[in-house]
Amino acid sequence: MLAVHFGAGNIGRGFIGNLLFQSGYETVFVDVNQELVDLLNEKNQYAVVHADESQEELIIRNVSAVNSGNDPEQVVELIAKADLVTAAVGPNILPFIAGSIAEGLRKRIEKSDAPLNIIACENMIGGSTLLKEKVFEKLEENEKPLFESRFGFPDAAVDRIVPNQSNEDKLMVKVEPFYEWAVDETKIIGKRPEVEGITYVQDLKPYIERKLFTVNTGHAAAAYIGYQAGMRTIDEAMNNGEIKALIQQTLQETGRMLVSKYAFAPDEHQQYIEKIVHRFVNPYITDEVTRVGRSPIRKLGPADRLVSPAIQFLELTGDIPVTLTRVIASALLYDYKEDPEAVKIQETIHEKGMEQAIEEFTGIEAGSALSEAVMEQYEQLKSASMRK
Numbered sequence: 037m038l039a040v041h042f043g044a045g046n047i048g049r050g051f052i053g054n055l056l057f058q059s060g061y062e063t064v065f066v067d068v069n070q071e072l073v074d075l076l077n078e079k080n081q082y083a084v085v086h087a088d089e090s091q092e093e094l095i096i097r098n099v100s101a102v103n104s105g106n107d108p109e110q111v112v113e114l115i116a117k118a119d120l121v122t123a124a125v126g127p128n129i130l131p132f133i134a135g136s137i138a139e140g141l142r143k144r145i146e147k148s149d150a151p152l153n154i155i156a157c158e159n160m161i162g163g164s165t166l167l168k169e170k171v172f173e174k175l176e177e178n179e180k181p182l183f184e185s186r187f188g189f190p191d192a193a194v195d196r197i198v199p200n201q202s203n204e205d206k207l208m209v210k211v212e213p214f215y216e217w218a219v220d221e222t223k224i225i226g227k228r229p230e231v232e233g234i235t236y237v238q239d240l241k242p243y244i245e246r247k248l249f250t251v252n253t254g255h256a257a258a259a260y261i262g263y264q265a266g267m268r269t270i271d272e273a274m275n276n277g278e279i280k281a282l283i284q285q286t287l288q289e290t291g292r293m294l295v296s297k298y299a300f301a302p303d304e305h306q307q308y309i310e311k312i313v314h315r316f317v318n319p320y321i322t323d324e325v326t327r328v329g330r331s332p333i334r335k336l337g338p339a340d341r342l343v344s345p346a347i348q349f350l351e352l353t354g355d356i357p358v359t360l361t362r363v364i365a366s367a368l369l370y371d372y373k374e375d376p377e378a379v380k381i382q383e384t385i386h387e388k389g390m391e392q393a394i395e396e397f398t399g400i401e402a403g404s405a406l407s408e409a410v411m412e413q414y415e416q417l418k419s420a421s422m423r424k
């Protein structure tokens with residue numbers, strides 16, 4: 037069985053590649069990082085190490101790689117014969133891989149009538165659906181019905197903390213032992229890919245919202261609040277009592293919304309929160325706040341981990357989610373110079389003012405109660421940081 041996976045980065049090697057190997061696939065990674073591609077082709081294997089007291093090491097074999105920048109034809113050939121296509125490149129990169137996927141699927145139709153599923157494993161709602169939209173933009177109108185009937189783009193929720201790596205062995209990935217991969221079974225075409233570790237679900241929405249608005253909201257809160265406090269890593273931030281309490285309050289707000297929306301058992305959801313907070317303080321992982329806070333424009337988007345739960349909380353309860361608005365304000369204060377999205381936010385605030393910047397990045401209407409609450413938190417945080 038052949039799997040083609042776009043993105044040989046942290047989650048690509050540390051999670052998806054790991055499960056594909058354990059399920060009997062040969063995996064070809066598609067990436068644009070020549071050093072990674074060369075190393076994968078030289079070694080044809082890499083190590084995944086569990087970040088816990090066991091330090092258990094798994095060797096992932098039957099892997100190779102292609103640089104899609106240098107060898108797009110090979111990518112097309114691979115998709116034409118693959119049994120599964122997956123991706124973990126980041127939501128902003130999905131449009132850039134759509135062209136070669138469309139070409140590969142065209143080629144596949146010429147050769148056989150075998151169906152194929154393409155699963156985007158990104159931290160967003162509707163990642164595969166977005167990829168499908170971008171692939172379909174590359175098609176002629178008359179091609180679309182056959183593509184619709186033959187190729188599935190099931191959405192997914194993936195969870196495993198894989199920090200940036202600084203190992204001497206450049207292919208090795210240290211990962212937390214925990215993982216979860218839920219895939220929308222209703223959008224599968226043909227036989228469902230049997231991958232050890234995938235949980236097929238009939239309704240993905242509760243899974244993806246629970247994951248994104250707990251793991252990723254809490255993580256982003258720790259990153260942005262931690263950054264403001266001068267912390268370098270997530271566990272450093274979480275080891276500060278005041279910050280930890282803020283993260284817990286944030287997760288109580290998203291939890292109240294999720295429990296009410298999806299009728300989750302409150303006790304079970306509380307246990308889920310506690311497990312996640314525990315994952316954030318894993319002493320075997322060094323996860324920089326600048327990785328977790330990366331791409332703040334994406335994270336401040338109306339459908340993402342900060343603004344969507346804040347809006348839903350307000351709609352559901354009629355109350356302003358005080359801690360979530362504080363986290364949104366912290367994200368707007370995030371001024372890490374190496375992150376182009378952080379730089380853009382600071383420029384926009386400088387040029388257009390806070391109220392306009394909030395509307396532009398979050399979709400929260402200027403003059404609304406939520407916008408005013410974010411502005412108030414922003415002013416408080418700013419004057420507190422000036423007093424330091």
Ligand SMILES: NC(=O)c1ccc[n+]([C@@H]2O[C@H](COP(=O)([O-])OP(=O)(O)OC[C@H]3O[C@@H](n4cnc5c(N)ncnc54)[C@H](O)[C@@H]3O)[C@@H](O)[C@H]2O)c1
Nearest residue numbers: 043044045046047067068069124125126127158159197198
């Ligand atoms: N790291 C985690 O803890 C984690 C967990 C769950 C989900 N995710 C999601 O997985 C995705 C990837 O995250 P990551 O942490 O692995 O990032 P990463 O930067 O480590 O990996 C991304 C990889 O994509 C490659 N890439 C960039 N442009 C490409 C292109 N045009 N074609 C092919 N490859 C390309 C990069 O070279 C890199 O190797 C993101 O959407 C992220 O939200 C990450």
Ligand SMILES: O=P(O)(O)OC[C@@H](O)[C@@H](O)[C@H](O)[C@H](O)CO
Nearest residue numbers: 159194195196197198252255328
């Ligand atoms: O990957 P991002 O930038 O969407 O979010 C950063 C982290 O919160 C994220 O990568 C987590 O580590 C991961 O989602 C855990 O499952």
